[in-house]
Amino acid sequence: xxxxxxxxxxxxxxxxxxxxxxxxxxxxxxxxxxxxxxxxxxxxxxxxxxxxxxxxxxxxxxxxxxxxxxxxxxxxxxxxxxxxxxxxxxxxxxxxxxxxxxxxxxxxxxxxxxxxxxxxxxxxxxxxxxxxxxxxxxxxxxxxxxxxxxxxxxxxxxxxxxxxxxxxxxxxxxxxxxxxxxxxxxxxxxxxxxxxxxxxxxxxxxxxxxxxxxxxxxxxxxxxxxxxxxxxxxxxxxxxxxxxxxxxxxxxxxxxxxxxxxxxxxxxxxxxxxxxxxxxxxxxxxxxxxxxxxxxxxxxxxxxxxxxxxxxxxxxxxxxxxxxxxxxxxxxxxxxxxxxxxxxxxxxxxxxxxxxxxxxxxxxxxxxxxxxxxxxxxxxxxxxxxxxxxxxxxxxxxxxxxxx
Numbered sequence: 001x002x003x004x005x006x007x008x009x010x011x012x013x014x015x016x017x018x019x020x021x022x023x024x025x026x027x028x029x030x031x032x033x034x035x036x037x038x039x040x041x042x043x044x045x046x047x048x049x050x051x052x053x054x055x056x057x058x059x060x061x062x063x064x065x066x067x068x069x070x071x072x073x074x075x076x077x078x079x080x081x082x083x084x085x086x087x088x089x090x091x092x093x094x095x096x097x098x099x100x101x102x103x104x105x106x107x108x109x110x111x112x113x114x115x116x117x118x119x120x121x122x123x124x125x126x127x128x129x130x131x132x133x134x135x136x137x138x139x140x141x142x143x144x145x146x147x148x149x150x151x152x153x154x155x156x157x158x159x160x161x162x163x164x165x166x167x168x169x170x171x172x173x174x175x176x177x178x179x180x181x182x183x184x185x186x187x188x189x190x191x192x193x194x195x196x197x198x199x200x201x202x203x204x205x206x207x208x209x210x211x212x213x214x215x216x217x218x219x220x221x222x223x224x225x226x227x228x229x230x231x232x233x234x235x236x237x238x239x240x241x242x243x244x245x246x247x248x249x250x251x252x253x254x255x256x257x258x259x260x261x262x263x264x265x266x267x268x269x270x271x272x273x274x275x276x277x278x279x280x281x282x283x284x285x286x287x288x289x290x291x292x293x294x295x296x297x298x299x300x301x302x303x304x305x306x307x308x309x310x311x312x313x314x315x316x317x318x319x320x321x322x323x324x325x326x327x328x329x330x331x332x333x334x335x336x337x338x339x340x341x342x343x344x345x346x347x348x349x350x351x352x353x354x355x356x357x358x359x360x361x362x363x364x365x366x367x368x369x370x371x372x373x374x375x376x377x378x379x380x381x382x383x384x385x386x387x388x389x390x391x392x393x394x395x396x397x398x399x400x401x402x403x404x
Contacts, residue, residue, distance in 0.1 A: 001035045001127075001130060001131070002033060002034055002035060002172060003034065003035045003036075003037065003130070003166075003169050003170065003171040003172060004029050004032075004034035004035070004036055004037070004171060004172060004173055004174075004175065005036075005037045005038075005039065005162050005163075005165055005166040005169065005171045005173075005174045005175070006025065006026065006029065006036065006037070006038045006039070006162075006174075006175045006177060007038075007039040007040075007041075007140065007158055007159060007161070007162035007174065007175065007176050007177060008022050008038065008039070008040050008041065008086075008177045008236060009041045009158065009176075009177065009178050009179070009236075010041045010042055010043055010044050010045055010051060010052075011044070011045065011178070011179045011236070012041075012177050012178065012179070012236035013040060013041070013043045013044075013082050013085070013086065014043050014044035014045070014048060018236060018237070019085075019086070019089060021236050021237055022086065022089075022177070022236060023089060023090070023093055023095075025175075025177065025236065026038060026090065026095065026135060027093075027095070028239075030095070030135070034172075035130040036130075036135045036136070037126060037130070037135075037136045037137075037138060037165055037169065037171070038086065038135060038136070038137045038138070039137075039138050039139075039140040039158055039161050039162040039165065040079060040082040040083050040086055040137060040138070040139060040140055040158070041078075041079060041082065041140050041141060041158040042055075042078025042079050042081070042082055042141070043078065043081065043082050043085070050077075050078045050081045050082070051078060052075055052078050052141075055074055055075055055077065055078060056075070058074070059071065059074065068113035068114050069113050069149060071113065071114065072113045072114060072116075072142075072149075072150050072151050072152045073150050075141075075142075075152050076101070076102075076139065076141075076142045076150050076152060079102075079139035079140055079141050079142060079158070080101065080139055082139070083099040083100070083101075083137045083138070083139045084099055086099070086137055087099040087137050090135055090137075095135055096132075096133055096134045096135065097134055097135040097136070097137055098129050098134045098135075098136055098137065099137045099138075099139070100125070100126070100129075100136060100137065100138050100139070101138075101139050101142065101150075102138065102139050102140070102141070102142035102143045102144065102150075102161060103142070103143060103144035103148075103150065104125065105121075105123065105125065105126055105136075105138045105139075105165065106121050106122040106123050106124065106125060106126065106168075107121050107142070107143035107144070107161065107164070107165075108120045108121070108122070108143055108144060108145070108146060109143040109144065109145060109151045109153070110145065110151075111145045111147075111149065111151065112151075113151055113152070114152060114154065115152075115153070115154035116143060116145075116151035116152060116153055116154070117153075118143060118153070118160070118164050119146075121164055121165065121167075121168035122168075123165065123168045123169050126138070126165075126169065127169070138161065138165065140157060140158030140159075140161040140162065141153055141157035141158045141161060142157070142161070143161075154219075155217070156216075156217025156218075156219060156220060157217075159176060159216055159217040159219070159220035160217060160219050160220045160223060162174050162176060162220065163220040163221070163223040163224040163227070163229065163231065164220075164223050166224065166227070166229045166231075167223060167224070167226070167227035167229055171229060172229075172230075173229065173230050173231070173232060174224060174229055174230070174231045174232070175231075175232045175234055175242075176215075176216055176220075176231060176232065176233050176234070177234050177235065177236045178215060178216075178233065178234075178235065178236065179235065179236065179237065180215060180235055181196055181234070181235040181238060181240045181242060182196045182197060182198075182215075182233050182234065182235070182240065182241075182242035182243035183196070183197050183200060183205060183208070183215050183216075183233050183242075183243040183245075183264070184196055184197065184264070185197060185263070185264045185265065185397060185402040185403075186264060186265045186266075186393055186397045186402065187266075187267065187393070190267070190390050190393050190394065191265075191393060191394055191397045191403075193397075193403040194397065194402070194403075195402065195403065195404075196240075196242075196243065197243050197263065197264070198243065198244065199243065199244045199245075199246065200243060200244075200245055200263055201245070201246070201247065201347050202221055202222075202224065202225035202245055202246070202247065203225075203347060203378055204263045204264075204345055204346065204347050204378065205221055205243075205245050206218045206221040206222060206225070207266075207343070207345045207378055207379050208263070208264050208266045208343075208345050209221060215233055216231070216233055216245075221245065224245070225247075228247065230244060230245065230246040231244075231245040231246075232244050232245070233245065261346050261348045261349050261352055261355060261400070262344055262345070262346035262348075262349065262355075262400040262402065263345050263346045263347065263348075264345050264346075264402065265342065265343065265344060265345070265393050265396050265397050265400075265402070266342075266343045266345060267340055267341065267342045267343065267389055267392075267393050268340065268341045268343075269338075269340045269386055269389055270315055270316045270317070270338070270340075270386070271301075271302075271313045271314070271315060271316065271338075271339045271340060271341055271383070271386075272313060272314055272315070272316050272318075272319040272322075272335055272336065272337045272338070272339065273302075273311065273312075273313050273335070273336040273339055273371055273372060273383060274311070274312055274313065274314065274319075274322060274326075274333045274334075274335055275309065275310075275311050275333055275334040275335075275336075276289055276309050276310050276311075276326065276331055276333045276334075277308065277309040277334075278307065278308055278309040278310075285309060285310065286305050286310050288329055288331075289310050289312075289326065289329070289331070290310075292325040292326060292328070292329055293314075293322065293325065295325070296321050296322070296325050298314055298318045298321060298322050298325075299314065299315070299318070300312045300313070300314060301313045301314070301341075302341065302372055302374055302381065302383060304372065304374070311372060313339070313341070313372075313383065316337055316338060319335065319337060323335065336371060336385075338385070338386040338387075339371060339383050339384065339385060339386055340383070340384055340385070340386045340388075340389035340392075341381055341382070341383055342381070342382050342383075342384060342389060342392045342393055342396065343379055343380070343381050343382075344359060344379065344380045344381075344382075344396060344400070345378060345379050346378060346379075347378050349377075349378060349379075349380070350377045350378065355380065356373075356375070356380060358399055358400070359380060359382065359396065359399075361399070362395045362396050362398075362399035363382070363384070363392055363395060363396070365395065366388075366391050366392070366395045368384055368385075368388045368391060368392050368395070369384065369385065369388070370382050370383070370384065371383040371384060371385070
């Protein structure tokens with residue numbers, strides 16, 4: 001079968017006008033003779049009645065002691081409501097449709113409630129329903145354990161549901177519909193002249209997603225990359241083709257591979273830099289520090305280790321716990337809070353001289369101090385003061401001509 005998976009996020013389903021656009025996209029796919037699986041998120045955002053964050057507020061206002069298993073039972077409800085609502089609308093438009101929970105769709109997970117990992121997908125029921133001419137609507141963000149308990153897949157779980165189902169069904173493509181027309185070169189709330197990208201590699205968008213770009217969840221991209229299934233990031237509110245995410249080889253074959261060093265600029269605010277100096281002869285400092293962070297389950301990033309000590313970052317909300325853990329070791333670190341990580345991402349940077357010089361020049365011209373830096377084959381990260389973040393993103397975007 002020629003199968004397409006469409007995923008619609010909360011903003012795509014939150015109003016009658018938005019849902020009318022969803023019906024149009026579904027009808028367009030059917031007109032192209034696709035067999036269609038539609039994955040849905042909970043409707044709306046925090047404050048709206050069926051949004052995931054609204055359901056979490058319900059728990060916090062009623063004891064805030066719900067065990068993780070029962071919390072997943074509640075959080076699955078938002079997607080149930082979306083699936084049933086969309087199913088009703090499709091029938092009203094003369095389109096045969098069946099709604100399934102994640103469990104009914106064959107998604108089996110481990111029992112890590114709240115952040116479950118998909119173990120397997122047996123899509124036989126979906127395939128039977130597609131053969132019968134139905135649009136199959138699947139509640140995203142969820143599955144079930146081998147024992148039959150409902151689980152949720154963590155933030156961005158509906159994206160993961162969509163690409164995992166795409167892989168299991170050997171779909172031709174997965175469309176992720178959101179409220180923007182694809183992936184941009186930077187956050188348009190910071191960079192007014194950010195440009196949409198026609199095509200990016202899995203690695204580029206995965207890095208951008210990990211580093212602050214929130215259009216698609218990196219876990220979903222990694223799953224699509226493993227299966228070799230192209231993904232399009234599109235807007236629910238127009239017919240723009242959006243951004244295609246695929247392998248560089250496929251980009252070459254289609255003639256869409258661009259000769260560019262930098263693809264986009266991403267950012268993450270709310271970061272604290274921690275510097276711990278080593279006493280003379282204290283060769284075990286690094287081990288003691290990072291074991292203490294691990295015991296406290298504090299995620300560390302931007303790590304520099306050298307004989308004089310260690311420098312690393314944590315999220316601002318973890319700073320107090322990190323300091324307490326270090327104090328118990330008799331250590332007194334230097335802290336710089338409210339920083340931001342700005343990331344320059346591009347598959348064409350590897351081995352190209354002068355990229356770091358260009359970054360330093362762009363930030364120096366704006367009197368922005370680089371507190372720390374690191375790099376990989378496809379990304380260079382710089383740490384700056386939080387108050388400098390927006391200026392840094394704009395300066396780098398313009399320096400690399402991403403506005404053109």
